[in-house]
Amino acid sequence: QKEVEQNSGPLSVPEGAIASLNCTYSDRGSQSFFWYRQYSGKSPELIMFIYSNGDKEDGRFTAQLNKASQYVSLLIRDSQPSDSATYLCAGNQAGTALIFGKGTTLSVSS
Amino acid sequence: KAGVTQTPRYLIKTRGQQVTLSCSPISGHRSVSWYQQTPGQGLQFLFEYFSETQRNKGNFPGRFSGRQFSNSRSEMNVSTLELGDSALYLCASSLAVGQETQYFGPGTRLLVL
Numbered sequence A: 001q002k003e004v005e006q007n008s009g010p011l012s013v014p015e016g017a018i019a020s021l022n023c024t025y026s027d028r029g030s031q032s033f034f035w036y037r038q039y040s041g042k043s044p045e046l047i048m049f050i051y052s053n054g055d056k057e058d059g060r061f062t063a064q065l066n067k068a069s070q071y072v073s074l075l076i077r078d079s080q081p082s083d084s085a086t087y088l089c090a091g092n093q094a095g096t097a098l099i100f101g102k103g104t105t106l107s108v109s110s
Numbered sequence B: 001k002a003g004v005t006q007t008p009r010y011l012i013k014t015r016g017q018q019v020t021l022s023c024s025p026i027s028g029h030r031s032v033s034w035y036q037q038t039p040g041q042g043l044q045f046l047f048e049y050f051s052e053t054q055r056n057k058g059n060f061p062g063r064f065s066g067r068q069f070s071n072s073r074s075e076m077n078v079s080t081l082e083l084g085d086s087a088l089y090l091c092a093s094s095l096a097v098g099q100e101t102q103y104f105g106p107g108t109r110l111l112v113l
Helices: none
Strands: A011-014 A019-025 A032-038 A045-050 A054-058 A061-066 A071-076 A085-092 A104-109 B005-007 B010-013 B019-024 B031-038 B042-050 B053-057 B064-068 B074-078 B087-094 B108-112
Touching: A011 A019, A019 A032, A019 A085, A019 A104, A032 A061, A032 A071, A045 A054, A045 A061, A045 A071, A071 A085, B005 B087, B010 B019, B019 B087, B019 B108, B031 B074, B042 B064, B042 B074, B074 B087
Parallel strands: A011 A104, B010 B108
Antiparallel strands: A019 A071, A032 A045, A032 A085, A054 A061, A061 A071, A085 A104, B005 B019, B019 B074, B031 B042, B031 B087, B042 B053, B064 B074, B087 B108
């Protein structure tokens, strides 16, 4: 059973802090990883994806991938109250369906 | 470019009935995936269609079925509804099978009474 695991949270951080969201996966064949953000009552929206080991930065967001440890993370710098949402981690092998974690709820207090 | 659209947005059915949900992908996208989202199980993959063919399938009973038309629009059907089928049904489109960037529609919220 291929699984993607995330702490459900809630993860609470003050405004301006760095939020660190983590994800582990069981399928060593997984090649691509995605972070989605889902606001309450809305559908998921893609934040970023990562294929290669190391870091990938996009604005205030940095995704990190460590395939040897089967670990993916998302860092959000200068967290804002508008970042409060559920963050979904997903992964897949090429040509296969995305497998999602259950999500981590982030709460940013002002 | 218009996003993914799903109809209807809300639906109330009773046990034993069947339901059909519709999804129109982003123009040019040929792959459509369907997911069920519930508070307890999270986002679970149902199936993926590409060029009118089912390419991937999740672990759902045969009561859940789908199809894709030549214009890439997709429908999913749930027969003999159960209370546990109450969920948010999301469809996502992408350029190709397993393509990295999936764009989600707003979802259809189904309530089974």
